[in-house]
Amino acid sequence: xxxxxxxxxxxxxxxxxxxxILITGVTIIAVAAERFWVIGRAAGINTGKLSRxxxxxxxxxxxxxxxxxxxxVKGPVATVAQAILNRNDTDEERLQNAADGAATIVLPPxxxxxxxxxxxxxxxxxxxLLGTIFGLTTAFSAVGAADxxxxxxxxxxxxxxxxxxxxxxxxxxxxxxxxxxxLVSKVEAIVEAVDETSVRLVQAxxxxxxxxHKEASGKxxxxxxxxxxxxxx
Numbered sequence: 001x002x003x004x005x006x007x008x009x010x011x012x013x014x015x016x017x018x019x020x021i022l023i024t025g026v027t028i029i030a031v032a033a034e035r036f037w038v039i040g041r042a043a044g045i046n047t048g049k050l051s052r053x054x055x056x057x058x059x060x061x062x063x064x065x066x067x068x069x070x071x072x073v074k075g076p077v078a079t080v081a082q083a084i085l086n087r088n089d090t091d092e093e094r095l096q097n098a099a100d101g102a103a104t105i106v107l108p109p110x111x112x113x114x115x116x117x118x119x120x121x122x123x124x125x126x127x128x129l130l131g132t133i134f135g136l137t138t139a140f141s142a143v144g145a146a147d148x149x150x151x152x153x154x155x156x157x158x159x160x161x162x163x164x165x166x167x168x169x170x171x172x173x174x175x176x177x178x179x180x181x182x183l184v185s186k187v188e189a190i191v192e193a194v195d196e197t198s199v200r201l202v203q204a205x206x207x208x209x210x211x212x213h214k215e216a217s218g219k220x221x222x223x224x225x226x227x228x229x230x231x232x233x
Contacts, residue, residue, distance in 0.1 A: 013157075014164035015138075017131030021165070024124045025172040031116050032179050039110055043186050045075045047193040051200065054081055058204045063088075076106040076190055077197050084201050092206040099198035107194065110187045114180065121176035128169020135162030 011018050050073055057066035063085055070082035083102035084095050139158015 010164055011168070013160050014168055015131055015135055015161040017127055017134060017165050018168055021124055021127050021131075021168050021172055024120055024127065028117060028120050028124075028172065028176050028179075031113055031120070032176075032183075035113060035117075035183055039183055039186050039190075042075050042110060042190055045073060045077065047075075047077045047190075047197065050075075050077060051081075051193070051197040054085075054197070055200060055204055058085075058201065063205075076103075076110070077194050079106045080194050080198050081201055084198060084205065090206055092202055095202040095205055096198070099202060103194055103198070107191060110190060111184075114183055114187070117176055117180040117183070121173040121180065124169045124172040124176070126169075128166045128173075131165025131169070132162040135159070135165060 011022075050069075053069060054066045057063070057069065067082055067085040070078040070085065080099050080102040083098045087095055087098040089095055089098075135158050138161070139155050
């Protein structure tokens with residue numbers, strides 16, 4: 001209860017910009033919760049085991065069983081693998097095109113609205129600075145018009161308002177930047193898993209062993225998938 005009353009006093013002494021920063025913080029919570037739900041579902045699948053199971057079935061010649069496994073599991077890795085398997089082809093280029101086409105559909109939604117988090121974090125910081133300027137301006141204006149006996153009180157209240165607003169803006173901004181970095185790393189891990197699975201599966205279906213030009217193909221696929229995420233930013 002004491003902590004709640006302390007925060008209430010801290011909030012009230014911060015001035016009008018505290019309400020704007022609070023609205024920004026609530027918006028951040030809503031966006032972060034929605035992204036955690038979407039990305040968490042995609043990242044919750046054991047992609048390593050899924051990739052190994054698919055390759056094992058393909059090596060046994062059970063392409064239909066591998067496609068059924070992808071259909072049951074869902075998720076970006078399974079969707080891209082299913083698109084490759086449904087291509088029913090042994091040409092490496094056509095299989096890679098199928099993988100790229102599926103990745104174009106399933107990967108961009110993962111990074112959707114993530115740039116909003118960094119934007120809102122920067123907005124919270126700038127709103128805190130704006131509140132600081134507003135509080136100091138108000139304080140010095142009041143000091144100039146007040147009686148000498150009241151000047152110190154007005155100055156202290158203005159400085160308190162300025163510092164509270166700055167602190168609240170940073171309290172909102174710093175965790176938001178950490179959340180943004182964490183979610184971006186999760187998306188990048190999913191992109192890498194999709195890339196690795198698609199390259200290995202294309203190699204298995206085309207009946208060729210990994211070689212240097214295969215590694216180059218994998219790098220090209222990774223760059224394409226990364227560019228899809230950058231377009232969302």
